[in-house]
Amino acid sequence: MNKSIKFSVFTKPWKDISLEQLAGKVAEMGFDAIEYPLRDGYQVQPSDGVVGMKKLGRVFKEYSLEIGSVAAGMDVRFVEGSNEVIGVDEALFEGVREAGSKIIRICQNMNGALGFHKNIESIRRTYDAMLPFCEKYGVTLGVQMHYGESISNSAETYILLKDYDPKFIAAVWDSGHSGLAGSDPRIALDTIWNQLCMVNFKASYRIRTNGPEAEEAAWHEYWTTGRHACGSWKAAAEYLKQRGYEGIICMPAEYDDIEHVEEYTLEDLDYIKKLMAQ
Numbered sequence: 001m002n003k004s005i006k007f008s009v010f011t012k013p014w015k016d017i018s019l020e021q022l023a024g025k026v027a028e029m030g031f032d033a034i035e036y037p038l039r040d041g042y043q044v045q046p047s048d049g050v051v052g053m054k055k056l057g058r059v060f061k062e063y064s065l066e067i068g069s070v071a072a073g074m075d076v077r078f079v080e081g082s083n084e085v086i087g088v089d090e091a092l093f094e095g096v097r098e099a100g101s102k103i104i105r106i107c108q109n110m111n112g113a114l115g116f117h118k119n120i121e122s123i124r125r126t127y128d129a130m131l132p133f134c135e136k137y138g139v140t141l142g143v144q145m146h147y148g149e150s151i152s153n154s155a156e157t158y159i160l161l162k163d164y165d166p167k168f169i170a171a172v173w174d175s176g177h178s179g180l181a182g183s184d185p186r187i188a189l190d191t192i193w194n195q196l197c198m199v200n201f202k203a204s205y206r207i208r209t210n211g212p213e214a215e216e217a218a219w220h221e222y223w224t225t226g227r228h229a230c231g232s233w234k235a236a237a238e239y240l241k242q243r244g245y246e247g248i249i250c251m252p253a254e255y256d257d258i259e260h261v262e263e264y265t266l267e268d269l270d271y272i273k274k275l276m277a278q
Helices: 018-031 046-062 090-099 116-137 154-161 175-180 185-191 232-240 258-277
Strands: 008-012 035-037 068-071 076-078 084-090 103-107 140-145 169-174 196-200 204-208 221-222 248-251
Touching: 008 068, 008 258, 018 046, 018 169, 018 185, 018 258, 046 068, 046 090, 068 248, 076 154, 084 116, 084 232, 090 103, 090 116, 116 169, 140 154, 140 196, 154 169, 154 185, 169 175, 175 185, 175 196, 175 204, 185 232, 232 258
Parallel strands: 008 035, 008 248, 035 068, 068 103, 103 140, 140 169, 169 196, 196 248
Antiparallel strands: 076 084, 204 221
16 A cells, blocks of 8 residues: 555544644554644634634644644625635634645535536635635645536546646545436546545435335435445545555545444445555
């Protein structure tokens, strides 16, 4: 297995313990890094600013762990009717840098009333406003696909990001959401390979929630372990090895069976490590 790969975990499930306890738990689980949810109600919140992010990086460094990425909301405001920017949350970029991280991960929603192409124009306008801050602080905006009314697959991600320098605005491939989009992981990864900054290994499939007597079918996404994903982790791992992937592999630790989140996360970490080592 490529020794430059870092295995990371999204710490969203463990919000009710201290920062030190969280770092100890992650280290004990066998990870190299974390993705931190910079949200209200977590150990470090947006209101804690740069000082809080410095503390985050310092505590995890004491446990020999990296802040691989930060999941955060982006706030960009424009003068109505023009491209003039009123405000970008610059402190977020500075805080991410001070925590020792290089990636801010977002999912990109779309406005269903606009249609695809108008959405792309609008989203790029926002990214253009953030680009100077990515450059100033050496931070990459990582755009992750997400099923639904969002940028939901690798083809859409490619179209959105193709004109940006991936040092600053790049793609996060997510096996779970790519699987829900029906993509072959090898084709999906190849589509955005030159834009890729991080890979999420997540697993889902769809369950029909009503019977054939219903007027219209209804479906539910079920988040499960990697061996049961509708997008093959094995095929994705084989492609990553073939191309010599050297970045972060993040385990999002999201399962519908929430009572077994830690157990399933450890199972999936073991599974992906074995796949990457074969």
